[in-house]
Amino acid sequence: MQTMLLTLVGGAIAIVVVFLLLRLRGGDPKVGALAAAFPVVAGYTLWVALDWPGMDVYAMHLAVYFVTAYALSIIALQRGKGEVRFHWAPALIVAFFGVVISVNAVFLTLANGGLGPETTEWLLPEPDSGAEVRSFFPGTVARDYQEKEELYNRYLERVEKQRERGWQVTQGFTDTPDAGQREAFQVEVLSKEGEPIDGATVSGKFLRPANKKQDVTFELKQVGPGLYRSDLRLPEPGRWDLAMTIERSGAIHEVHARTRIDDGS
Template identity: 40%
Template sequence: MSETWLGLLGGVVLILLANWLLVRFGGKSANYAATLVALVTVGLYVPYAILRWPGGDRFALHLAIFLLTSLGCGILFRANGRNEALHWGPAVISGFFVLVAVSGALFAIVAERGITPSLSRWLFPATSSGREVTSVFPGVISHDFQKKEALYNDYLQQVEAQRQRGWQVRKGWLNEPLVDVPTVFRVAVQTREGQPVTEAEAGGEFLRPSDSKRDMPFKLTETEPGLYQSTVTLPLAGRWNLVLRVRRGEDIHEVRAVTEILGR
């Protein structure tokens, strides 16, 4: 179990315990205890989340479940203290919000880890094109320069230097790329004047948009002056994002593109 879900479970247990202690030993009413615990929860969790930001979705999910737990404690402890049945109105409202919170938690778990293979085979239809169906959505982040202003400024300087350098890069497959078939990927690099860029380091990654665990790094070997190539085998059909880098000394040239791999 990840740190996120351990924190969620621990928070719920602490809220339940705090409400029970206030009602049982503190002599407080259920409404007072639930309100106090909810306010303390917000006062503690919000600053903690700001300092260690987990992401907007997880923040909202945690806060909703924590507050719903305190609300549920207030309703249940009040009904228990009066020795009366729980009214259907509050029960329906609480049940609705619990359903929303649980659904959000399930969606977050599926997005992070995906569903089990057996459930995937039951839910998703069989494919005839060789494409793999995945329920994981980790997203694609090929560079994180926007997270920090300094790194972003460095990136802008690199882009401007690349534009002024004027290298010409041509790339492509020698044959039609098919899934699980080794295919030669070739890159030709020339200067602005049309001279071959020799003795450079060339390589990059093929990024899978639907599953970053499938990303494929590669390195190219110079076979002729300014001509670099390598045999690449991509395991899944469909769209792949390409990040290609050519480095010679302090000069770095980066190219981004999209390629389509056909199923067999």
């Protein structure tokens, strides 16, 4: 946060200094403001390219730099006309961006460093009952976009290999299943040529969209050529999503499907 404050304020000061130096030579204030902002923006862009802080931080810096240049050009134009006060239109624009930048700076500060102990004590005082109140963030947000892209590319490769392999998979309950009752769930796996696939590991989950705690994990046993079966019990009626994986000798075949379970009435 201290680095961000330094680059924001330092960049704005640099623009002001360069603009004043250019004004000594005269010329159009608008061109001078743009010329003053360009090297600062270019320098900051090259610097953050080595350690990317995120688009929100970069956009905030650009806003501060260009609003500073815009305000300087307006001030210079007003002084050239012998006026001191801003016209309401440019003043409103500068004020708008000032509010936006200030609010974003507060959000970024809280997101990166949280509240300080004094601010926390003021906003969240200890309860009179002496009970302790805690809140937790469940984890970190991944920002490694290259890793996500690599994982997605691997997934596309698996999908293409699965399509070329051409396994024929048929799955379902042997009888109409009712909620709370055990019923045989069966999967038949055949090769592209129609030959049974033996010795595979067939496992997966029945996923309950309304309640993750009700998900049912299973692993089927081979009961015949290319045939795998196990008794399953799904506790509630309604929609269930199936995510199943068939693996043999390093070959992985994924199946996604959906079914509905009766209430038994």
